[in-house]
Amino acid sequence: MKERKKESILMTSLRLFSKNGFHDTTIPLIAKEMRMSVGNIYNYFPSKNNLAKCAIKFASSILASTLRKINEKDLTTKEKIEHFVESYYNIIEISPEIIEYFLRVYLSNRSLFQSESDGGFELAKDFIGEVERLIDNGVKKRELRKQNFFVSFSVFIGTLGGMTFLNGENVLERKPIHYSKEISESIYNALKV
């Protein structure tokens, strides 16, 4: 199945990109890792850039769907934050590349994504939309303070990103999930009414 193989290439690329960065991951390397020929990769993706864009969408959709499931549950905002922080670190434990990809590729290769209408921001729209929903709901239910969305977003995602970075640098003494309680508490305190 073509779609099957396409996704497999995507996963492999995601892993390599997030490990080595976009520029240090060559198409021959991806091909070798996939045990297919260089030329054949191009039967599935028209360019390396496109591969990177698809990877962003892919990673974003995984995070989005995780968060969507939580959003749909009947939980307090505090609990939702706790659940998401935990899920987030579960993902890091199982597939760190999904998260690290944002840090290593998306943040630092702007030019790659700028051809997109809105500077590539659209590529992560799914995920950002779910964060927005979580926060808006919290505000509506008077559990979170009303403040500029981008500030709340930064507190939420920036904090998680910071821990992810530190984890990638191997400076944490324990696995990130160990800190999830403190983290969700911090985030909740930052945003609560």
Next chain:
Amino acid sequence: MKERKKESILMTSLRLFSKNGFHDTTIPLIAKEMRMSVGNIYNYFPSKNNLAKCAIKFASSILASTLRKINEKDLTTKEKIEHFVESYYNIIEISPEIIEYFLRVYLSNRSLFQSESDGGFELAKDFIGEVERLIDNGVKKRELRKQNFFVSFSVFIGTLGGMTFLNGENVLERKPIHYSKEISESIYNALKV
């Protein structure tokens, strides 16, 4: 003066690196921007990698000295956080490259800095040390909660980084400094007792 020119190259590189990322900033581009020849760059820095490392140290020392001055004042921790957030966004307004460099280059080009004994972490030690001092003092004075340092660090720096990223993506309606009150409040709430 040779030292003068060296610093000038550093600033230019910092700007270009932070705008385009490390790989999309070529030495010929830096040279062109400096209106000097390619070869002459190498009279000041032995390699592009070294230039990137020096830039990190440079940016880190600016942030560190800003924070050091605030740490030395006799202020409550809340006020210190407010002052730093403001200074931070002042820097972003005047020289956004100093901050963005961390985001676009340091965070995302691990391999560049890994030859350093400490995985390159050392390069930002100055700055990290001052953050640590701010937080530790806050804890000692019973103004901040006692929790794992890395968590507090992530809340603090991750939030600022998040806003910096959003600013770089041009999604903010107003200049970042406009949000500094909300941000410092969020950070303080996240960390306070």
Next chain:
Amino acid sequence: MKERKKESILMTSLRLFSKNGFHDTTIPLIAKEMRMSVGNIYNYFPSKNNLAKCAIKFASSILASTLRKINEKDLTTKEKIEHFVESYYNIIEISPEIIEYFLRVYLSNRSLFQSESDGGFELAKDFIGEVERLIDNGVKKRELRKQNFFVSFSVFIGTLGGMTFLNGENVLERKPIHYSKEISESIYNALKV
């Protein structure tokens, strides 16, 4: 056939290296001569240095096999020397680059080959081994004087090298093979009991 082309690149490089020396033979020049692209050369040899090393081995093995065949014949040492000198100059006539390569590249670019365990000496081991066998046998059969091997080696190979050099400089009035009788006589006289 990939192996075919690899050997063809090797021969071309050998010729150019021996004509112009290592440093004045550029990869673009080799590529042009081969009518292939620069990049494609690197599909066959990982570096210019490696190309030079392979060329040494190649040239050494040709000389070695020539000499081995002579060693295996049932001849007096005098005759063996005569045969080899003649073969040697036949090679010079047909493929002077094989011999000149030693003179122009191997002798003079120590640093190129020094990464090898043995200072690069190993690269010519095949050939040196056969020379050793020729001389040792002569000594055993009481046809040659017993003296330090390196001295005998120098007389033997140095003399041939000298003539090769003079030939390359175009100072000889006739083809080197014309002098082979005088040369083998000189060498034999130098070494005989």
Next chain:
Amino acid sequence: MKERKKESILMTSLRLFSKNGFHDTTIPLIAKEMRMSVGNIYNYFPSKNNLAKCAIKFASSILASTLRKINEKDLTTKEKIEHFVESYYNIIEISPEIIEYFLRVYLSNRSLFQSESDGGFELAKDFIGEVERLIDNGVKKRELRKQNFFVSFSVFIGTLGGMTFLNGENVLERKPIHYSKEISESIYNALKV
């Protein structure tokens, strides 16, 4: 004195060229070794190529004058050869660069010297002339066989060059001078009537 300094630059260059080869010896390196500025070198020699040519002449004249002194003595040819071989290895012990220069630079950078009318051969004329005198005299005095000069020259100089090479490769167990008796005997046997 300008002439003094010129010679000093020449000696330094000779040493560096013979150690590292022509291409791996940079003008900045020579300047550093001389403790003078790069630009100032050019007040003494118009180009790096010219420096190399002058170095050949210089080295050749030293060898030539050594040999001339021996030629002028009243000795048998056998003794002259012995004396020269000894002097040669004395030079190697004191200033190996003078000899090695021929091996490392002259032999392998033909293009450097080819602009000269006769392919650069002229540069070593002094020395070659003295070798010629030694051999011609030997022939006249019926001590040496009459044979093509270039063959005799190759035996003589090739043998010495071979030992020099082996010495440079550090494969000799003892200093070259230790072998000088065997060498001069071999050379003499090769050439005698």
Next chain:
DNA sequence: TATGAATGAGGCTTCATTCAT
């Protein structure tokens, strides 16, 4: 679909040489 040899533009870096001081 699949292969992998081939292309060629472009990046980093070096270094002989010049020139303002």
Next chain:
DNA sequence: TATGAATGAAGCCTCATTCAT
């Protein structure tokens, strides 16, 4: 004479992409 910053051409090598098979 002396300095050393500046120039710029040129070399090695990489890699996204294509294409004949």
